Amino acid sequence: MTRISARYLGKRLVVSYLTLLVIMSLLFVLIRSMPGSFIGSMITPELDQADIQQLRETWGLNEPIWRQYIDFMLNYQTGDFGRSPTYKAPVWDVIISRLPRTLILFGAAFIVQFIVGPLVGMYLGWWRGTRKDKSIFTSSLAVYSMPAFWLAWLFIWLFNYELGWLPSTYMFTKFAQFDWTVVTIVTDVLRHIALPLISIAFVSWVGAMLVMRPAMNNVTSEDYVFLAQAKGLSERTVMIKHAARNALIPVATQAIVGLAFLLDGSVIIENVFSWPGLGQVIVTSVLSRDYPVSQAAFFMLAVLIIVMRLVTDIAYTYLDPRIKFGGD
Amino acid sequence: MSTETESSSQFDSLKERWRPRIERFRRGWDRFTQEKMGVLGIIIMVVFVLWALFPDFFAPHSVEWRAYLGTEPGRLTAEQADSLPHPPAFGDPFWAPLGTNYVGQGILSLIVHAADDALYIGFAAGLLSSLVGVPLGLVSGFYGNTWIDETIQRIVDVMYGLPFLPFLIVLVAIRGITTTNIILGIAVTSWLNNCIVIRGETLSLKERSYVESAKVAGASDTRIVFRHIMPNVLPLAFVFLAQDAATAILAQASLAYLGLADFTANSWGLMLQNIKSNGYVFDAWWWLIPPGICIMLIAAAFYFIGFSMEDVTNPQEDS
Numbered sequence: 001m002t003r004i005s006a007r008y009l010g011k012r013l014v015v016s017y018l019t020l021l022v023i024m025s026l027l028f029v030l031i032r033s034m035p036g037s038f039i040g041s042m043i044t045p046e047l048d049q050a051d052i053q054q055l056r057e058t059w060g061l062n063e064p065i066w067r068q069y070i071d072f073m074l075n076y077q078t079g080d081f082g083r084s085p086t087y088k089a090p091v092w093d094v095i096i097s098r099l100p101r102t103l104i105l106f107g108a109a110f111i112v113q114f115i116v117g118p119l120v121g122m123y124l125g126w127w128r129g130t131r132k133d134k135s136i137f138t139s140s141l142a143v144y145s146m147p148a149f150w151l152a153w154l155f156i157w158l159f160n161y162e163l164g165w166l167p168s169t170y171m172f173t174k175f176a177q178f179d180w181t182v183v184t185i186v187t188d189v190l191r192h193i194a195l196p197l198i199s200i201a202f203v204s205w206v207g208a209m210l211v212m213r214p215a216m217n218n219v220t221s222e223d224y225v226f227l228a229q230a231k232g233l234s235e236r237t238v239m240i241k242h243a244a245r246n247a248l249i250p251v252a253t254q255a256i257v258g259l260a261f262l263l264d265g266s267v268i269i270e271n272v273f274s275w276p277g278l279g280q281v282i283v284t285s286v287l288s289r290d291y292p293v294s295q296a297a298f299f300m301l302a303v304l305i306i307v308m309r310l311v312t313d314i315a316y317t318y319l320d321p322r323i324k325f326g327g328d
Numbered sequence: 329m330s331t332e333t334e335s336s337s338q339f340d341s342l343k344e345r346w347r348p349r350i351e352r353f354r355r356g357w358d359r360f361t362q363e364k365m366g367v368l369g370i371i372i373m374v375v376f377v378l379w380a381l382f383p384d385f386f387a388p389h390s391v392e393w394r395a396y397l398g399t400e401p402g403r404l405t406a407e408q409a410d411s412l413p414h415p416p417a418f419g420d421p422f423w424a425p426l427g428t429n430y431v432g433q434g435i436l437s438l439i440v441h442a443a444d445d446a447l448y449i450g451f452a453a454g455l456l457s458s459l460v461g462v463p464l465g466l467v468s469g470f471y472g473n474t475w476i477d478e479t480i481q482r483i484v485d486v487m488y489g490l491p492f493l494p495f496l497i498v499l500v501a502i503r504g505i506t507t508t509n510i511i512l513g514i515a516v517t518s519w520l521n522n523c524i525v526i527r528g529e530t531l532s533l534k535e536r537s538y539v540e541s542a543k544v545a546g547a548s549d550t551r552i553v554f555r556h557i558m559p560n561v562l563p564l565a566f567v568f569l570a571q572d573a574a575t576a577i578l579a580q581a582s583l584a585y586l587g588l589a590d591f592t593a594n595s596w597g598l599m600l601q602n603i604k605s606n607g608y609v610f611d612a613w614w615w616l617i618p619p620g621i622c623i624m625l626i627a628a629a630f631y632f633i634g635f636s637m638e639d640v641t642n643p644q645e646d647s
Contacts, residue, residue, distance in 0.1 A: 015482075015485075019482065019485045019489060020489070022482075022486050023486055023489045026490070027490075030498050030499075030502065031498060034498065034501045034502050035501075035502070134363075134364065134365065137365070137635075138365045138368070138632070141365075141628055141631045141632060141635065142624065142628045144628075144631065145578070145624045145625075145626075145627035145628040146620065146623075146624045147578055147581045147582065147585075147597075147600070147620060147623050147624070148582070149581075149582065149585045149600075150600060150616075150619075150620035150623070151620075153609050153616065154616075154620075156610075157609070157610050157613075157616075256488070257521065260488070260491060260492055263491040263492075263493075263494075264491065264492050264493035264582070267491075267493050267494055267497075267582075267586075268493070268582050268585060268586070271586065279494075282491075282497075283494070283497065283586060286494065286497050286498055286501060287497075287501070294498075297494075298490065298491070301491045301494070302489040302490065302491075305488060305489050305491070306489055309485075
């Protein structure tokens with residue numbers, strides 16, 4: 001923390017908070033602009049007009065819109081997300097029971113992405129312009145162009161349908177009869193996570209590679225790399241210890257874009273694999289006009305992205321001692 | 329007479345004026361064709377453009393065509409209905425090289441006829457997001473560290489906080505599910521990277537001496553931005569246009585998977601959605617694989633051309 005002044009950190013925190021407020025306002029407007037409302041799914045033929053009015057009253061839809069907005073903004077400050085009309089439970093419970101599952105799957109994918117991507121990018125950037133580079137680069141772009149859900153179907157077809165090696169739905173075996181020990185649970189989850197993880201990671205590492213490759217190529221012409229080479233250090237040492245370390249800086253920025261890419265993937269991949277995570281909740285709640293849940297889910301994702309942006313900015317200073325925030 | 333000589337001299341001066349540009353283009357083209365990847369991209373693109381322009385020439389049937397309908401009008405026999413979706417086979421009673429789907433449309437015909445949709449979505453969304461991202465990036469970079477820059481960057485921050493695909497779903501839900509709205513939604517959400525990179529480039533370009541001299545010569549800000557800085561960021565903008573086009577095509581396919589595609593249009597994403605909703609994902613490989621490969625190829629073609637352009641405009645010495 002030595003290189004970051006408290007004043008800079010404070011300013012960034014305030015700006016991040018204000019950004020979040022703007023995002024929340026946008027969400028409120030956008031989600032309420034969708035035609036229809038969740039009341040529609042509750043109306044049954046037995047209900048008469050008075051009952052419908054009663055329903056609207058219960059869910060606070062009769063209040064003037066500015067009142068609803070203020071309530072929404074104030075309630076979120078205190079962590080009160082309201083109740084979900086479709087899940088019949090507090091929104092917080094709906095979100096919090098799904099969030100860990102999304103975090104497990106996409107945390108794993110994030111780690112794989114940022115190990116494989118920079119490694120391949122480092123290799124290609126170091127050998128830029130050679131045939132090795134060109135052929136690997138071209139084929140990885142082709143991989144990057146595959147629709148994620150289509151690839152997932154191919155994997156399910158091969159590994160689940162044809163070979164029967166791995167399960168393709170849910171996070172646990174349903175109605176499992178095994179002993180619930182830590183080992184069996186972990187292996188069960190690992191078996192279930194394998195296919196979704198492969199499907200995401202197979203495509204998404206390319207994003208990190210695309211940033212690492214030119215960054216690596218830029219540092220290869222720096223003096224300190226020549227110096228290291230002149231000292232007689234081995235090619236591999238120079239590449240990994242001297243060049244790659246500095247090429248990682250733009251990759252840290254890319255981490256945000258990569259995260260957003262994964263969140264997009266989460267919507268699709270969770271649907272394909274019936275993975276009971278946040279991405280699935282977002283789609284169903286938006287489509288069923290479940291305002292409280294969709295607002296909260298978007299809110300959680302926005303918080304995640306904003307926090308990650310802050311973290312990468314701070315990580316910069318450790319990767320590159322030349323960068324100094326708020327020093328002057 | 330006099331008008332003729334005038335027009336020819338006009339033509340000459342026009343030629344004079346355009347010669348350096350044509351020369352530059354030719355040099356760029358020579359460098360571009362050295363990259364096999366870019367040439368591959370162009371070839372794929374040309375094939376798809378031909379498909380889009382002359383679908384009837386490449387497709388064995390029209391979109392309306394159904395297997396069996398030609399021989400036996402009216403109801404299908406039970407045997408015929410059972411054979412749908414029909415796998416590709418020699419000795420078809422009809423000509424469907426890639427088999428048919430569950431209503432008897434030829435897969436190859438559908439694939440060819442969907443090319444125009446993919447190209448339209450790609451180019452329209454790419455162009456639109458460039459039209460938003462590039463000017464904003466230019467302005468933001470040129471007025472770096474002033475309130476204008478700050479405002480634009482805060483807008484970018486806000487947009488970054490909204491996850492792309494879910495946000496797109498909301499936009500499409502608000503405006504209605506049509507191809508135009510999907511394109512608009514993609515453009516609204518995908519100009520961010522464009523804007524950020526162009527801003528960075530402009531920040532460094534505006535410190536160059538030729539911008540200084542233009543300023544001293546009394547050029548207005550607008551003139552400096554559009555006449556002096558913009559031509560230098562355009563190649564970069566083109567790279568992002570290609571990437572945005574590829575993203576748009578993939579995003580449209582994802583939306584289609586979620587059931588948010590224009591069901592009156594004919595697109596590869598919609599074909600995949602049809603396979604899923606009718607439950608043929610694991611039974612009809614001849615129906616599953618071609619649309620995915622087409623989406624992959626067209627997106628890859630955009631990436632290939634974009635990244636080769638980057639090499640052309642920013643040549644690296646070969647080691």
